[in-house]
Amino acid sequence: MSAPQPPATQIPTESVRRFALELGFDACGFASPSAPIDPGGHLNSWLAAGFHADMKWLAQTASTRTDVHRKLPGVRTVVVLARNYYSERPDAPSGHGRVARYAWGRDYHRVLRRPLIRLARHLDALEEGAKSYSSIDTGPIMERAWAQRAGVAAIGKNSLGLRRDLGSWFFLATILTTVELRPDKPAEDLCGTCTLCLETCPTQAIIQPGVVDARRCISYQTIENRGEIPPELSGGHGDWVFGCDVCQEVCPWNRFAKETTMQAFRPRPDQANPVLSDLLEMSEDEFHKRFAGSPLRRAKLHGMRRNAQIAQANSKNRGSSAK
Ligand code: B12
Numbered sequence: 001m002s003a004p005q006p007p008a009t010q011i012p013t014e015s016v017r018r019f020a021l022e023l024g025f026d027a028c029g030f031a032s033p034s035a036p037i038d039p040g041g042h043l044n045s046w047l048a049a050g051f052h053a054d055m056k057w058l059a060q061t062a063s064t065r066t067d068v069h070r071k072l073p074g075v076r077t078v079v080v081l082a083r084n085y086y087s088e089r090p091d092a093p094s095g096h097g098r099v100a101r102y103a104w105g106r107d108y109h110r111v112l113r114r115p116l117i118r119l120a121r122h123l124d125a126l127e128e129g130a131k132s133y134s135s136i137d138t139g140p141i142m143e144r145a146w147a148q149r150a151g152v153a154a155i156g157k158n159s160l161g162l163r164r165d166l167g168s169w170f171f172l173a174t175i176l177t178t179v180e181l182r183p184d185k186p187a188e189d190l191c192g193t194c195t196l197c198l199e200t201c202p203t204q205a206i207i208q209p210g211v212v213d214a215r216r217c218i219s220y221q222t223i224e225n226r227g228e229i230p231p232e233l234s235g236g237h238g239d240w241v242f243g244c245d246v247c248q249e250v251c252p253w254n255r256f257a258k259e260t261t262m263q264a265f266r267p268r269p270d271q272a273n274p275v276l277s278d279l280l281e282m283s284e285d286e287f288h289k290r291f292a293g294s295p296l297r298r299a300k301l302h303g304m305r306r307n308a309q310i311a312q313a314n315s316k317n318r319g320s321s322a323k
Contacts, residue, residue, distance in 0.1 A: 012126060013182040019122055020081055023115040024262065025173075026166060027082040029150030032183040033075050033176075037145050038066045046211065053215045055224060061140035071140060072133045072176040077183070079123070079175040080143070080150040082161070083112055085265040086169035086257040092273030097311045099274065100219065100243025101169060103295040104267035108171045110293065111264045112136050116173050123177045136173040143172040151184035157209040158197035158247035162190050167254035190253060197247040202236035206247060218244035222307045223299050234310045235317070241279065241307040242296055268294065276315075279308035 013030060020028035038044075043066055052058045064070045068078060085102055092098075102108065113136065120132040135141050144161050147153040153161030153172075160168040191209070198206045205216035214220040218240050221229050229237070237244075248254055260266065270278075271294065282290070287301040299307065 011180060011182055016079070016119075016123065016126075016181060020079075020119055023118055024083070025081040025115065025119075026084045026170060027152050027163065029080050029147070029152040029184040030181045031078045031080065031146055031150035031186075033068050033078055036066065037068070037142055037149070042211075043142065049213075051211070051213045051215065053220055053225070054227075055214065055220075064140040065142050068141065068176050072131060072178070074131065074178045075133075075176045076180040077177050078141075078146045078150065079119070079177060079181070080147045080152045081112075081116065081119070081173045081175075082147070082152050082163070082166070082170040083108070083173070083262065084166050084170045084258060084260045085262065086166070086260050087266050087272075088259070090267060090272050094315060095276055096239070096273040097241030097276050097279065097308055098239050099241060099272055099296065100245050101248075101272075102171070103242055104272050105262075105265040106293050107295050107297075108265070109136050109138065111262065112171060112173055116175065120175050120177070123175060123179050126179050129178075131178045133176040134173070135175075136171065139174070141174050141176075143174055146174055147172050147187070149183075149186050151187050154187040154190040155210060156197065156251065156253075157191045157195060158201075158206055158251065159210050159212045160248065162251070162253055164190065164253065165256060165258070167257045168248050168251060169254065169257050169260075194252065196250045196252070200250045201247050202238060202244075203233050218246075222303070226300075226303065229306065229310060235314065237307070237310050238314055239276075239311045241274065241276070241304065241311050242299055271296070276308045276312050279304050280312070 017028045043062055047059050068075050116134045120134045123132050124130045144155050147161045148155050153163050156162040161172060162168045203216045203218055205213050207213050218237055222240060222242050284301050291297045
């Protein structure tokens with residue numbers, strides 16, 4: 001038998017939201033896990049098509065991803081948080097590569113952990129015996145689908161969470177809690193008939209609205225792929241050496257982007273547009289020192305060198321075709 005619930009007027013929904021905003025989150029919404037999160041079976045179709053490339057962990061955790069009750073039995077609310085990371089890109093002369101915005105500052109997993117844990121403790125204190133599970137990116141949670149249901153973000157055709165006030169330049173984090181909070185209304189579509197992201201992706205990775213084939217995505221190839229980058233794609237990589245922002249840069253909603261208030265996400269020196277020859281000549285030691293506490297560590301020195309070589313070859317090809 002489930003525990004008796006307080007009357008709706010006593011549910012502390014708005015005070016939880018206020019506390020989340022005080023902790024620095026830009027948005028906070030609530031969703032009910034009473035209905036399945038992926039009734040259309042999109043995750044399983046995506047995996048069956050092989051769109052996850054070598055990210056085997058996605059397939060291994062699929063049944064938990066589609067069912068939060070497996071992660072936290074008794075879960076009554078999924079709390080979704082968004083945190084803006086946008087900064088203007090510093091200018092760079094030729095000979096520099098480009099890093100995706102999300103990786104310009106300190107690793108967001110570390111930066112957002114503390115406020116997320118504080119919010120989870122706050123939720124745990126609301127009811128005797130309350131339990132929670134917090135996660136940023138790495139937990140088996142379909143963050144964008146929950147963000148959509150919790151009214152925090154629409155899902156754009158580039159598959160990313162999208163808001164009127166921030167565009168898509170924000171991280172998502174979630175807390176599963178056994179505390180019941182009043183659910184928000186789901187977010188409404190913001191893309192309409194626009195297809196700019198599909199048309200502009202340099203490697204045609206967005207194969208239909210909302211569906212990204214990671215095998216073709218520059219972000220996957222430059223960050224997650226530990227092997228060779230398929231030669232038929234490398235020309236499309238341009239000067240991207242870590243991640244890619246093209247499908248966000250062309251999105252008209254990103255005209256409404258605002259500078260982040262989080263100092264830790266602002267660009268470290270030379271991190272937005274690193275000098276290619278530095279990346280090519282860097283020792284293992286230099287790599288670890290320079291990128292300590294940064295998301296760039298994920299590519300490892302081998303990956304960064306491989307990416308820098310491709311960016312350099314692409315810039316030479318551009319130079320010779322311009323002659
Ligand atoms: C694996 C992964 C990747 C992979 C795969 C990307 C992808 N589109 O799935 C790769 C390495 C390519 C990647 C790249 C990037 N990622 Co990533 N990634 C993830 C991760 C860990 C899992 C995503 C996942 O499960 N994908 C599988 C798909 C099928 O699942 P889903 O999108 O949740 O599925 C729902 C919808 O997409 C939709 N849907 C899916 N298929 C279909 C089909 C149809 C027909 C329809 C109608 C709907 C539909 O319905 C599904 C159920 O509701 C999430 C964190 C998380 N735990 O969710 C971060 C996450 C999505 N990534 C993030 C970021 C920032 C990026 C990059 C922008 C980084 C960069 N600049 O290089 C790029 C963006 C590339 C892109 N356009 O997707 C952020 C996005 C924040 C936001 N505003 O939305 C997240 C949420 C991490 C975070 N905590 O902030 N990523």
